[in-house]
Amino acid sequence: MKYEYKSTCSYCGVGCGILVSRTSDGRVFIKGDPNHPVNKGKLCSKGLNLHHVVNNKSDRILYPKVRMAKSYPLQQVEWPKAIDRVAKVFTSLIRKFGPDSVGFYVSGQCLTEEYYLATKLAKGFWGTNNIDTNSRLCMSSAVVGYKMQVGEDLVPISYEDIDFADCFFITGANPAWCHPILFRRIEERKKNNSNVKIIVADPRRTQTCELADLHLQLKPGSDIYLNNAIGRILIEEDFIDSSYISKHLNGFEEYQKQVMTLSVKEYADKCGIKEADIRLAASFIGNAKGYIPMWAMGLNQSVIGVNKNLSLINLSLITGQIGKV
């Protein structure tokens, strides 16, 4: 079978590359793209079943349907008529109530180009900032955390760094289930390097914990205490990178004061875990040549999500692990 089109799996943020073929009767087949830098041909069970979403039309709307008034039944119409109707309704609302009377809520599954078009329509043509997406809400704590700490919203690392890391701190995430292809890369790294350490912080015992050298089963919501306890130990045990701190960081003294407000034992009690386990986690991080923290919604989806992010990223900063070659 000839796979003519390249695309991206739309299920999760790992971004696996896929190759797509289409038969003359319209059926779609896919496989992992062996040359894609993210997944190198692999796909998880979600990605492997993507084509069923296209091929199985039993629960899909294949044509536009319009209800001319609330009490009217839905009627199938041609695309031009449907588009015209949508445009007229939006135009009349904007004329009557102003551009901020309308808005877009966009799916997290859109591609960059689709976000671009939707944003252009909302901001450029309708004249409203009322556009939001599930992808932004999911990651907004991380976005603010990054902006506050490194000045812009970007992850200062690439997937290749996994192959150089010797300590992973996975917190508030279950990548074994939620980001399987990324997790395969961590498994591979650990399989080939017995010195690689994996710490998992999660109130649940998930499948990710099976790969962990240390599972910190902390109380829900106590993440900042855990991260600050690790920060305190890194400072006290001189695992920090003083030259990096003086060259690149602002506010280290305030940070130091803040993490010293509780003893490691007090932090451990707040987290409901053993002090010795926090010390072990800190020693894994402190001794690492390449340290990667990984987190997801367990930290982000919280009323103190930004502070959880800041407390975690601080550990990378004080150990000089950002911007390292």
Ligand code: SF4
């Ligand atoms: S890990 Fe699975 S769901 Fe996520 S992008 Fe890759 S194939 Fe798709």
